[in-house]
Amino acid sequence: MNVMDNHMEKYLNAHPFLRETAELQLSLNAAIRPGISPLEIPDTDEVKALNKDGVPLLQHKAYQEKAIQILVAQLPAVLEQLQSLECPQPMQEARRLLAEWTQKQTVDKLVALCGLLLRQEDDKLSAFLQEEQLPEQLLRTVLWQLVEAMVPAPLKDYAFWQKAGWNKNFCPICGRQPVMAHLRKEKEGRARFLLCDGCHTEWPFARVGCVYCGNTDLTKMHILEPEEQTAMRMDVCDVCQSYIKTYNEEGAESVYLHDWATIHLDLLAEEKGLHKKGSSLLA
Numbered sequence: 001m002n003v004m005d006n007h008m009e010k011y012l013n014a015h016p017f018l019r020e021t022a023e024l025q026l027s028l029n030a031a032i033r034p035g036i037s038p039l040e041i042p043d044t045d046e047v048k049a050l051n052k053d054g055v056p057l058l059q060h061k062a063y064q065e066k067a068i069q070i071l072v073a074q075l076p077a078v079l080e081q082l083q084s085l086e087c088p089q090p091m092q093e094a095r096r097l098l099a100e101w102t103q104k105q106t107v108d109k110l111v112a113l114c115g116l117l118l119r120q121e122d123d124k125l126s127a128f129l130q131e132e133q134l135p136e137q138l139l140r141t142v143l144w145q146l147v148e149a150m151v152p153a154p155l156k157d158y159a160f161w162q163k164a165g166w167n168k169n170f171c172p173i174c175g176r177q178p179v180m181a182h183l184r185k186e187k188e189g190r191a192r193f194l195l196c197d198g199c200h201t202e203w204p205f206a207r208v209g210c211v212y213c214g215n216t217d218l219t220k221m222h223i224l225e226p227e228e229q230t231a232m233r234m235d236v237c238d239v240c241q242s243y244i245k246t247y248n249e250e251g252a253e254s255v256y257l258h259d260w261a262t263i264h265l266d267l268l269a270e271e272k273g274l275h276k277k278g279s280s281l282l283a
């Protein structure tokens with residue numbers, strides 16, 4: 001199965017240490033996407049109306065329940081499908097464990113699990129997974145990829161949220177904090193958009209300032225630019241010691257708008273004692 005476009009191929013040739021992760025992520029995505037039934041959204045006006053109060057779509061009870069239903073219905077089949085993907089040994093073990101566990105659970109328990117994930121009750125979710133001795137990273141990856149696949153594409157488009165006037169520092173669909181930012185050329189200069197690592201929605205946000213703590217004092221912010229990678233920089237906030245990776249070009253979104261594609265920059269930031277936020281793998 002060919003899951004890479006040319007941009008990605010070129011990028012992986014230059015960053016061979018990312019190839020295994022890339023193949024895994026992209027084939028997981030390709031395996032999940034075709035089977036999923038989309039979340040039914042009546043019309044875009046209703047979505048805008050629902051988001052008027054600042055509550056993300058999937059934090060509204062009715063939509064959260066629909067999303068949980070889809071997750072619970074699709075999870076066993078998706079895990080079954082994953083068994084045939086080529087992957088490294090530890091992952092083979094993890095996916096077998098997960099598939100066996102899921103088969104044995106009652107619907108209520110799976111509903112509880114998916115509810116914790118969607119409401120982002122991360123401590124409770126981690127405790128649950130530990131108690132059941134389940135591989136947390138794989139489960140989070142699979143469930144968030146399912147969420148991403150069930151949200152209709154037009155709702156993930158930045159232009160939609162630009163029109164709807166959503167400019168908060170959390171995702172209008174699932175409510176997660178952003179993991180990355182993208183500077184796009186607009187009519188007047190450049191505008192900043194944020195990207196959700198859970199459902200991969202993109203939405204507009206203020207051009208300057210810290211996305212996470214709201215600091216707008218630019219003397220307390222700086223930019224880290226990795227020498228070998230001009231397309232991607234890190235905007236660092238000296239107040240909360242967090243950073244956001246920012247893609248500041250256009251054309252290679254299929255590479256740079258995947259958080260895992262620049263995981264080496266996160267390691268660099270970690271060495272400097274900075275905090276990463278918004279990753280769907282992190283509690």
Ligand SMILES: [Zn+2]
Nearest residue numbers: 171174196199
């Ligand atoms: Zn989201």
Ligand SMILES: [Zn+2]
Nearest residue numbers: 210213237240
């Ligand atoms: Zn900050």
